[in-house]
Amino acid sequence: MATHARGLTGAAAGAPTAPAVVVRDLVRSYGTGAGVLDGLDLEIGRGEFVAILGRSGSGKSTLLRALAGLDHDVPGTGTVDVPRNVSVVFQDSRLLPWARVLDNVVLGHEAPPVQARAAGIAALAEVGLAGRERAWPNELSGGEQQRVSLARSLARSPELLLADEPFGALDALTRLRMHDLLRDLLRRHHPTVLMVTHDVDEAIVLADRVVVLDKGRIALERRTPQGVARPGTHTSTHATLRAELLDALGLDAGTGTTTGTTTDRKDTP
Amino acid sequence: MTAVVQDRRPAPARTAAPPADVRPRVRRLGLRPPVPLAAGSGVALLLVVWAVGSATGLIDPRVLSAPWTVVTTGVDLAVDGRLVENLAVSLGRAAQGLVWGVLAGVLLALLSGLSRLGEALLDGPIQVKRAVPNLALLPLLILWFGIGEEMKVVTIALGVFIPVYIHTHNGLRSIDKRYVELAETLRLDRRRFVAHVVLPGALPGFLLGLRFAVTGSLLALVVVEQVNGTAGIGYMMELARTYGQTEVIVVGLVVYGVLGYTADRAVRLLQRRALSWRRTLED
Numbered sequence A: 001m002a003t004h005a006r007g008l009t010g011a012a013a014g015a016p017t018a019p020a021v022v023v024r025d026l027v028r029s030y031g032t033g034a035g036v037l038d039g040l041d042l043e044i045g046r047g048e049f050v051a052i053l054g055r056s057g058s059g060k061s062t063l064l065r066a067l068a069g070l071d072h073d074v075p076g077t078g079t080v081d082v083p084r085n086v087s088v089v090f091q092d093s094r095l096l097p098w099a100r101v102l103d104n105v106v107l108g109h110e111a112p113p114v115q116a117r118a119a120g121i122a123a124l125a126e127v128g129l130a131g132r133e134r135a136w137p138n139e140l141s142g143g144e145q146q147r148v149s150l151a152r153s154l155a156r157s158p159e160l161l162l163a164d165e166p167f168g169a170l171d172a173l174t175r176l177r178m179h180d181l182l183r184d185l186l187r188r189h190h191p192t193v194l195m196v197t198h199d200v201d202e203a204i205v206l207a208d209r210v211v212v213l214d215k216g217r218i219a220l221e222r223r224t225p226q227g228v229a230r231p232g233t234h235t236s237t238h239a240t241l242r243a244e245l246l247d248a249l250g251l252d253a254g255t256g257t258t259t260g261t262t263t264d265r266k267d268t269p
Numbered sequence B: 001m002t003a004v005v006q007d008r009r010p011a012p013a014r015t016a017a018p019p020a021d022v023r024p025r026v027r028r029l030g031l032r033p034p035v036p037l038a039a040g041s042g043v044a045l046l047l048v049v050w051a052v053g054s055a056t057g058l059i060d061p062r063v064l065s066a067p068w069t070v071v072t073t074g075v076d077l078a079v080d081g082r083l084v085e086n087l088a089v090s091l092g093r094a095a096q097g098l099v100w101g102v103l104a105g106v107l108l109a110l111l112s113g114l115s116r117l118g119e120a121l122l123d124g125p126i127q128v129k130r131a132v133p134n135l136a137l138l139p140l141l142i143l144w145f146g147i148g149e150e151m152k153v154v155t156i157a158l159g160v161f162i163p164v165y166i167h168t169h170n171g172l173r174s175i176d177k178r179y180v181e182l183a184e185t186l187r188l189d190r191r192r193f194v195a196h197v198v199l200p201g202a203l204p205g206f207l208l209g210l211r212f213a214v215t216g217s218l219l220a221l222v223v224v225e226q227v228n229g230t231a232g233i234g235y236m237m238e239l240a241r242t243y244g245q246t247e248v249i250v251v252g253l254v255v256y257g258v259l260g261y262t263a264d265r266a267v268r269l270l271q272r273r274a275l276s277w278r279r280t281l282e283d
Helices: A003-014 A060-068 A101-106 A113-126 A142-155 A172-188 A200-206 A238-248 B002-008 B010-015 B038-055 B067-079 B082-114 B116-131 B134-145 B149-173 B177-185 B190-225 B233-243 B246-274
Strands: A021-028 A037-044 A049-054 A076-081 A086-089 A160-164 A192-196 A209-214 A217-223
Touching: A021 A060, A037 A060, A037 A076, A037 A217, A049 A060, A049 A200, A060 A076, A060 A086, A060 A160, A060 A192, A086 A142, A086 B177, A101 A113, A101 A142, A113 A142, A142 A172, A172 A200, A200 A238, A209 A238, A217 A238, B038 B067, B067 B082, B067 B246, B082 B116, B082 B149, B082 B190, B082 B233, B082 B246, B116 B149, B134 B149, B134 B190, B149 B190, B177 B190, B190 B233, B190 B246, B233 B246
Parallel strands: A049 A192, A049 A209, A086 A160, A160 A192
Antiparallel strands: A021 A037, A021 A076, A209 A217
16 A cells, blocks of 8 residues: 555654644634634644534634635735645536636646646546546536546645535535545645545544634644544544544534534534 | 226227326426427518519519519629629628727727726726617718728727627626636636636627627618718619619618628527537527
8 A cells, every 4th residue: 555655744744844834813704793713723734634624604614715815805814824836626626617627627737738738637547537638527427527626636736735625515425435536646645635524524534633613713623543643642533533523513422423424504503 | 987997998008009108297498309490481481472472463573573583683793793792892891890899899898897997997988888879970980980981890890899898798797706716726827817717708798799799790781881882782772772673672681681690600600619518408
């Protein structure tokens, strides 16, 4: 297996290198009512995978948009330090319907056209879509479209990958396949990842660290079983971690025994 | 009673009749498949009525010449070169006006669609211009540009640029904000953003505008050609009016009709080609 890649990431994180993402005292508010982000501090190590959980309105998307630099008109204060090369994967694949798959993948690529196209073709092959370069996005299934969008991000080898509920719109089976694909891709290109999700299990199986946001602040922060290789962590099993996270999300641990529990339940207080 | 009826019904179906197509009844909302050649049937009917009317003498040839007279006159005009010559002049005018009008419309739509300053300065005057019927400007344009070619091309261009501007501008402004966000995260510069997101996104609007523009250019053509023209289809018809040659007038009308139809078909073909990525009700 690609243990050396994981080992490499772990070693990099073990060395006293500067974190990839530093967020200090971040405040964002949309004018009406309370702030969406309320003095948030967050550091993400180089190559680390952090999943952000939170109920609707907890500020998790606002955080992601702040890191992506997409919050032009949102008033706020604080510092955000991210790498230069950031790529975003949205919940919808966000492919331009008028551009063919490969043109979508290489759109805005910094390399000269020939290299960019080569990188695009390679990225499409990596997500299992070799040969579909000339297809229109509308001809692809939802899962395939999201794979193209992953390829678009990968093709520009980002230092930081921001994912906003990337698999939220996919069916359960496709979602599991995408998890495998994502894990496989991250093993080869180890970018720093921040993923916003509604799905507790998704967060546990994919991330090294899970952060629960509540009212614009960090309510809970835990390492996952695969994140314990990193220093300064405490061990816990999937089940206890799950119960703990659900509790922090305001869900009764009893309801957490059903599979696929997500945090967007409308009936949560 | 009922038991007997229920017993009898399936029996013949099982043996003799082919199995019925039992689908749940759902009202069809999309269009049925197109019927071949159906589009021409209405026109064919009209031609038949015209031919029968002329043959039986119900239609006075001074009011409307018979279809065969129109055809022979058309052939005569084509053979002696007058038709081709006038057609070339007319087409040249329409094309010139169309090109300038489309260029102006797209350019103004980009300026006003992509910048707040452009919007503030340009959109107002254009809306004012739009409120004034194009042909009402004709007296003024004749005073400014005389009665030559210049006035004719300018009038056509002024009629063309409005629909192109309106629909392209609308297309620009209705581009999904999510694509703008995508362009931002992909760090597209202004030029690439316009080339890859704005222009293709506004293309459906532009092409719709172009269809209106083509029809509009022919309308303007007809009017300007009857104002002191010395060549062109309109001039040919004007001349025929003074000599009472109904058949020449009808030939001119047919030529205008064919021009309009061909131009519209050409734009629709362009539309289908350029927007092949779209799946709509029409497909």
